[in-house]
Amino acid sequence: MANLASDFAGIKSPNPFWLASAPPTDKEYNVTRAFKAGWGGVVWKTLGFDPHIVNVNGPRYGVVHGADRRVLGINNIELITDRPLDVNLREIKQVKRDWPDRAMVVSLMVPCEEEAWKRILPMVEETGADGVELNFGCPHGMSERGMGAAVGQVPEYVEMVARWCKANTRMPVIVKLTPNVTDIRHSARAAFKGGADAVSLINTVNSITGVDLDLMAPEPTIDGKGTHGGYCGPAVRPIALNMVAEIARDPETAGKPVSAIGGIGTWRDAAEFLALGASNTQVCTAAMTYGFGIIKEMTAGLSRWMDEKGYERVSDVVARAVPNVTDWQHLNLNYVTKARIDQDACIQCGRCYAACEDTSHQAIAMTEDRRFEVIDAECVACNLCVNVCPVEDCITMERLPAGTVDPRTGKTVEPGYANWTTHPNNPMAKAAE
Amino acid sequence: MTNSPTTPGIVAGRLAPQAIAENFADIAPDFDPHEAAVAADRCYFCYDAPCVAACPTEIDIPLFIRQIQTGQPEAAGQTILDQNILGGMCARVCPTETLCEGECVREAAEGKPVEIGRLQRYATDRLMANDGHPYRRAAPTGRRVAVVGAGPAGLACAHRLAMHGHDVTVFDAREKPGGLNEYGIAAYKTVGGFAQAEVDWLLKIGGIELRHGQALGRDVTLDGLRNDHDAVFLGMGLAGVNALGVEGEAREGARDAVDFIAELRQSDDLTKLPVGRHVVVIGGGMTAVDAAVQSRLLGAEDVSMVYRRARDRMSASEHEIDHAATAGVRIITNAQPVAVHGNGAVREVEFAYTRDNGKGGLESTGETFRLKADQVFKAIGQSLEGAPDGLTVERGKITVTGPGRTGLDGVWAGGDCAAGGEDLTVTAVAQGRDAAEDIHARLSA
Numbered sequence: 001m002a003n004l005a006s007d008f009a010g011i012k013s014p015n016p017f018w019l020a021s022a023p024p025t026d027k028e029y030n031v032t033r034a035f036k037a038g039w040g041g042v043v044w045k046t047l048g049f050d051p052h053i054v055n056v057n058g059p060r061y062g063v064v065h066g067a068d069r070r071v072l073g074i075n076n077i078e079l080i081t082d083r084p085l086d087v088n089l090r091e092i093k094q095v096k097r098d099w100p101d102r103a104m105v106v107s108l109m110v111p112c113e114e115e116a117w118k119r120i121l122p123m124v125e126e127t128g129a130d131g132v133e134l135n136f137g138c139p140h141g142m143s144e145r146g147m148g149a150a151v152g153q154v155p156e157y158v159e160m161v162a163r164w165c166k167a168n169t170r171m172p173v174i175v176k177l178t179p180n181v182t183d184i185r186h187s188a189r190a191a192f193k194g195g196a197d198a199v200s201l202i203n204t205v206n207s208i209t210g211v212d213l214d215l216m217a218p219e220p221t222i223d224g225k226g227t228h229g230g231y232c233g234p235a236v237r238p239i240a241l242n243m244v245a246e247i248a249r250d251p252e253t254a255g256k257p258v259s260a261i262g263g264i265g266t267w268r269d270a271a272e273f274l275a276l277g278a279s280n281t282q283v284c285t286a287a288m289t290y291g292f293g294i295i296k297e298m299t300a301g302l303s304r305w306m307d308e309k310g311y312e313r314v315s316d317v318v319a320r321a322v323p324n325v326t327d328w329q330h331l332n333l334n335y336v337t338k339a340r341i342d343q344d345a346c347i348q349c350g351r352c353y354a355a356c357e358d359t360s361h362q363a364i365a366m367t368e369d370r371r372f373e374v375i376d377a378e379c380v381a382c383n384l385c386v387n388v389c390p391v392e393d394c395i396t397m398e399r400l401p402a403g404t405v406d407p408r409t410g411k412t413v414e415p416g417y418a419n420w421t422t423h424p425n426n427p428m429a430k431a432a433e
Numbered sequence: 434m435t436n437s438p439t440t441p442g443i444v445a446g447r448l449a450p451q452a453i454a455e456n457f458a459d460i461a462p463d464f465d466p467h468e469a470a471v472a473a474d475r476c477y478f479c480y481d482a483p484c485v486a487a488c489p490t491e492i493d494i495p496l497f498i499r500q501i502q503t504g505q506p507e508a509a510g511q512t513i514l515d516q517n518i519l520g521g522m523c524a525r526v527c528p529t530e531t532l533c534e535g536e537c538v539r540e541a542a543e544g545k546p547v548e549i550g551r552l553q554r555y556a557t558d559r560l561m562a563n564d565g566h567p568y569r570r571a572a573p574t575g576r577r578v579a580v581v582g583a584g585p586a587g588l589a590c591a592h593r594l595a596m597h598g599h600d601v602t603v604f605d606a607r608e609k610p611g612g613l614n615e616y617g618i619a620a621y622k623t624v625g626g627f628a629q630a631e632v633d634w635l636l637k638i639g640g641i642e643l644r645h646g647q648a649l650g651r652d653v654t655l656d657g658l659r660n661d662h663d664a665v666f667l668g669m670g671l672a673g674v675n676a677l678g679v680e681g682e683a684r685e686g687a688r689d690a691v692d693f694i695a696e697l698r699q700s701d702d703l704t705k706l707p708v709g710r711h712v713v714v715i716g717g718g719m720t721a722v723d724a725a726v727q728s729r730l731l732g733a734e735d736v737s738m739v740y741r742r743a744r745d746r747m748s749a750s751e752h753e754i755d756h757a758a759t760a761g762v763r764i765i766t767n768a769q770p771v772a773v774h775g776n777g778a779v780r781e782v783e784f785a786y787t788r789d790n791g792k793g794g795l796e797s798t799g800e801t802f803r804l805k806a807d808q809v810f811k812a813i814g815q816s817l818e819g820a821p822d823g824l825t826v827e828r829g830k831i832t833v834t835g836p837g838r839t840g841l842d843g844v845w846a847g848g849d850c851a852a853g854g855e856d857l858t859v860t861a862v863a864q865g866r867d868a869a870e871d872i873h874a875r876l877s878a
Contacts, residue, residue, distance in 0.1 A: 067474040347538040350480030370483065390477055391542065 002306035003313050004299060006040060006103075008280045009172045009197040009257040011130045013040035013103035015299050016314050017270065020200075020261050020282035021045050021107035021133060021176070024292075026081055028091035032098070037292035038299060041103025043200075043282060046080035046135045047088050048109050049120065053079045053142075059220035062209030064235060071289045073235030073263075075207045077220065077227055079141045080109050085123070093127040104128075105174065109135040109147050112157060114164045121169040131172035134161060134196075136187075137203020139180050139230050149203070152178035155190035162194025174259060177201040177243075179236075184243040185250045198257035199247065200282060202240045204230020233285035237263030241276055248277025248322045255319075265294060267301025274314065275321035329420040336406050336413045337381040337397040339363070339374045345394040346372060352385035352395060360384050377407040438710065438734040443686060443808050445707045447732025453703050456730035460621040461525070464555045472548045473501040475539060483536035484549060489854060489863040490517035494533060494549055497556055510560025511567055513553055518592045518866070519585055521561055521631050522614050523859045524554035525622050528719075530752040532859070561630075566637035571598035573640070576876045579604065579662040581649050584612020585858045586668030586848025588635055589865030590872075594666075595640035597873045602662070603641060606648035612670055612848075614858065616695040619723040620703075621730070648819075655821035659843060664872045667824075667831065667839070667846040668865055671815035671856075677715065681773030682811070690714060690724035690812035697727055709808025712736040713782045714762075715770055716812030717747035722754065724810040725762040736762045737804055741769035741787055741795060771801060773809060782806045817850055827852065837868035845872060 006016040018041040019025050019034055026045040034042060055078055064073040081088055096104045106129045110116035124132055135142075136152030143150040151157045158175060165173045175191035177184060179202035191199050206228050210219040218226030240262025247253045260278030264270055265286030273281055286294055302314075311317050341352070341364075348370045356364040363378035364385060374385075386395045400406060402415035420426055436446045448456070464472065476498040484494045492513050500509035513520035529535070529550040537546030560567060576599045580587045583605035591601045609615050614628040636643070647653050649669055658665045674689040676682065686709065700706045708731040714721050717740030725738040738757060740747055744766045747754060758764055768784040775781065781803045790796040817829050825832040825840045830852035837845040847864030854860035 068471055347542040348479075348483065349477045349538040350482075351477060354480035366481070370481075 002303045002311060004040075004303055004306075006280050006314055008103070008259060009131070009174065011041070011103045011105065011172055012101075013280070014101055015040035016274070016280035016302075017295060017298050018042055018103055018105070018259070018280060018282045019287060020284040021105075021135065022284040022288075023076075023078065024284060024287050026083070028095050031091075031095050034287075034292050034295075035095070035099045035102050038295045039102070039292065040280075041105065041130075043105040043107050043133050044088070044092055044129075046107040046109045046138075047085060047120070047124070048080050049116070050085050052082055052084050055079055055082050056222050058222040062220040062229060064209050064233075071233060071285070073207075073209070073231050073233040074285050074288065075204070075209045075220075075229035075231040077140050077229040080107075080135070080138070089123055089127055092124075092129055096128045096130075103130050105131045105133050107133045107135050107176070109138070109142060112146055112151055112161065114168075117161065117164045118168050121165060121171075125169055125171060129171065131174060131197075132165065132169065133174040133176050133200060134165060135176050135203075136161070137176045137178035137201075139178060139204055139206045140228055149178040149180055152176075152187060152203070153181055155186045158187055159190040159194035162191050162196040166195035172197040174198045174200050176203055176261075178203045179239055179243060179262075180206050184246055185253070188247045188250070188253045188256075192253055192256055198259060198279075199253075200259035200261055201247075202236065202243055202262045204232045205236050205239065207231035232263065233289075234263040234265065237269065241272060244273055244278050245276040245322065245325045248319055249325050254322075265289075267298045267305060270298060270302060271305060271317060272321075274317045275319070276325065277319040277322050279315070279318055331419060332417045333420065333423060334402075334414045334416060334418050336400045338376050338379045338400060339381065339383075339385050340396050340398045341372055341374060341385075342394050342396070343371065345391050347391055347394075348372070349390060351388045351390065355384050355388045379408065436732075438732045441710055441807070443707045443709045446704045447708065447710075448704075450704045453731065457621050457624070457703060459624045460619075461551055461554075463558055464551055469501055469506070469552060469555045472552055473498050475547045476502075477538060479538055483538065484533040484547075487532045487536040489532070489857070489860045490520075490523070490866070491863075492516045492520065492533075492553070498547065498549070498552055501552060501556060506556045506559040507563060509552075509556035510558075513557055514560065514567065516866075517859065517862050518589050518635060519614070519631065519858065519862050520553060521557040522585070522623065522628065523862065524550050524557055525627070526614075526618055527857065527859050528750040528752065531750050561634050566634065568592075568596055568638050570595055570638060570640050573600070574598040574876065576600065576663045577602070577661070578664045578666065578872060578876075579658040580666045580668060581605075581653075581658070582612060582668035582670055582848065582850075583607075583610035583632070583643060584668060584670050584848060584861065585614060586670075586851075586861035586865035586868075587612070587666065588632065589862040590666045590668060590845075590847065590869040591641045591865075592635050592638055593866050593869035594872060595638045597869070597877075599640070599663075599873070599876065601641045603643050604647035604649070604653055604658075605643070605645055606651075606669070606672070608645055610643055610645075612668075616698055617691065617720070617723075618694075618698070619727055620698055650819040650821065655823070655841075655844070659841075663843070663876055665844045666837070666865070666868055666872065667844065667850060668848040668861070670849045671817055671829075673816035673818035674811065675814045675816055677770050677773075677811055677813065679770050679772050681775065681779075682770075682809075684773050684775045684779045684809075685777060686775070686779035686807055687773055687809040687811065690716065690720050690810035691815065693810055694720065694723055694727070697731075703731065706731060708733050709806065710734045711805040712808045712810065713804050713806040714738045714810045714812055715782075716740065716810075716814070717742070717749060717766075718812060718814070719749050719753060720815075721810070721812035722749045722757045722762075724812055726757050726760045728808070728810075729760045729762055733808075735805075737765055738762050739765045739768050739770070739782075739784060739804070741767070743767060768802070769795065769797075773806075774803070779806050779809050782809055815849070820850075836871035837864055838871065843875075 004015040021043040060078040138148035142148035260273035261282040497509040497512040534546035540546040611628040712728040714725040785797040787795040845868040848861035
């Protein structure tokens, strides 16, 4: 059976699933329940100095629902822990003592001065915690006070604070990155340049989840007003996947430990992040939606999949897909595919037809008796029909073998590989000649 | 209460009042908003949706379900009523399993269609609960149209004509409007006086005068109506009932199922409605099912529904037949009545087993059997009665072309009395509506 044990920047845990720094990890009670359920570790909800911050007393979360009120994304305007520092430290120490095999990482956010970090780090060290995560990501509230994303958005600050922390603790230092930047690689490079042992990402995405049209106010609404919050959950997963991959394939940061965060809720989500270069994963929204019990599916699922694929250790999976993440210009233009509709699986809803006819290439024909058939002479293989079809694998993209003629272009499909860099329509290619 | 299901004869109060109330409660109660949201989320918003094509009134079903999804059930209701002014009743009585829901792609995908009928009720109930009426009359045209029959076809026709500004007079033989919505249909499908409430709501458009107790051929004549009006729409349904044509069918205790159903629908206390201990229903259509099931619900000890052909030839839908079986009705097929026996009152019905004679007809196998019966309901079909002279009648229906045009100039027909389509409420509504549009076009020309 696959060994799920994880060693992340020297922090050991029985599996690569941690709970992210967030409401589920704010108290001994919750964290104990999480460990009982089987979570490999936690990043304790962000600590700050006393007097502890306060939260709003109205709604903290907003939501975006899919069909059947499935939670696609949640945003929050909650701040860091609103409990006294000593209470948190005492509980962290107790939990770590009770659960020595689990990873206990403590998230921190204090003012952007070396003295502040110098002061708090020994307090955390004293608890026996395994590491610290620097919260440079929260996009709301704390950023107005010069912390959180206000630091994370300036690579020079990220580097500076990482360096202060490394100089003042023996614990591994993880820097949590904000996605609210134009190029995540600058933040990651800065963290590692400052000596950080690892980065974790993504923190939440700046967002407004909705507007109350009676109050004419953004949601969540506090007494008629609202503010931007941090968006998370399945909706942000694609953003996180890309950012993790960007860091994994950046020569300056490739191979460094990355803890993936962003809409992870199943073994498959986790496996995808691992394949794109993450060494472990952190979960929040899925746990907040379904409770801690989901860990059983995640560990069992990852283990079963690894067995099926012959991966013995989590590290065998890490970064497997990274070599296949490339730039557009390197994609093979000789890879020609056409949509194929499995008539036996088709339920004749016609969504492929509507999508193609109204918004794409008029490449699906509808017969009198509601059969939907692909017109190869029009199909550009955009994949929209596959995406909107409600039946999995009913529509697939099939490759035209080399030597056949693409009825759309009238050209013979060439064997081998050719990309934009050599394409005759590319002025740069011509200039290079 | 002294009576029970085993009390001999035809008596009332076989079940306790509470049991009867439960038996006749709404069979498919209104969705609450949560149920509606969950059901609506299942709709795929199909292109050129098969459910729409399967609806005789062609309601834009994906659109109205999307309007429920987006939190506007009243807008959804409007979408429905634009096409089908009796959308509230149709939501309750349509055999959706053979119409919209039967064609739903999720029926193909999962064997479980989107619950279109109940979503339609959710939408129409909410819109109709609003004050006022969502449609307005056009400026009066001064044109006068007579509508014969205040059933689904006549009401749909009258409403559409009134909307176009014409003055409509509806003549109906009964004391109450609604036709089969009021006098037919199982009570548990349309509880709480919905049929009358719907008519009251429909009439709010104005411009429609209802005249009760006015039967065509008795109180009014087609010629008279044609003289006094610019157009006439005939939607009087099928007033006649087919006879069994067997010995003893006039015995005490044997009656037409439609009369029993009408009496039941008009009863304000079902504990006072008598029903037999042993009930035999002859027929295989919706009327037979409604009579059989409701006999059981009133407390009849045993109810048999006997149909002369095979089960797959029954005009009642599979869903309805299953419902009857679940209610405890014994379904016997391939048997036709030979005689109704008794001494004054009915005591037994004798049947002969049948088989296909190879020429499309039936023949007796020679084997017979008898069923105990205190009460026999005849439900082998209704027929057109008293069609005015000058109209062509073929196979028991008034011949029409296009949107309900009869052979007589200025006379249209629709609903069960006219040829074309199944004898369903929704079909009648479509025909009444389309005839109204054709009448309007003619009067506007």
